[in-house]
Every structure is written in C-alpha cells, then in structure tokens.
Amino acid sequence: MRLHEELLAREPGYRVDDLKEKLGGVRVQVTGVSGGLSTEVRALVAAAEAQSAVTCEF
Structure with a gap:
C-alpha cells in the first residue's frame, strides 16, 4: 500500500502491468x-x- 501511495504522488494514473512472486520476492x-x-x-x-525479499514468506 505504501508503494501505491508513493507512486500516485509521483505518477498519477500509473498502471500495474504485472505483479508476481519470483524467487521469494515480489x-x-x-x-x-506517458509510457x-x-x-x-x-x-x-x-x-x-x-x-x-526480506519480508515475504514462500
């Protein structure tokens, strides 16, 4: 949620293209x-x- 708030403040209208777990991290x-x-x-x-990588548990 913190990342979302920080991204909105700097890049309103940004889009998440991909979100996945990889090698124990996000x-x-x-x-x-503007692309x-x-x-x-x-x-x-x-x-x-x-x-x-240090807070996620998989």
Whole structure:
C-alpha cells in the first residue's frame, strides 16, 4: 500500500502491468501515463521489491 501511495504522488494514473512472486520476492512492473517512468519511480519500485525479499514468506 505504501508503494501505491508513493507512486500516485509521483505518477498519477500509473498502471500495474504485472505483479508476481519470483524467487521469494515480489516483482512489480508498472507503466506511467506517458509510457515511461522517471528514475525516482523506478527507484521506488526497486526498493519495494528489495523489501519484499526480506519480508515475504514462500
């Protein structure tokens, strides 16, 4: 939920293209309204994926 709030603040109208579990963590693929993503948004997604690797249990 935190990622969603942070993405909305930086990229309103973003779209989740794919969300899946992979190797014990979550992988998220998003697209911005213009089709691209800022470096800041990519960093937020990468941080959320890294955090999932230490908090998810599969």
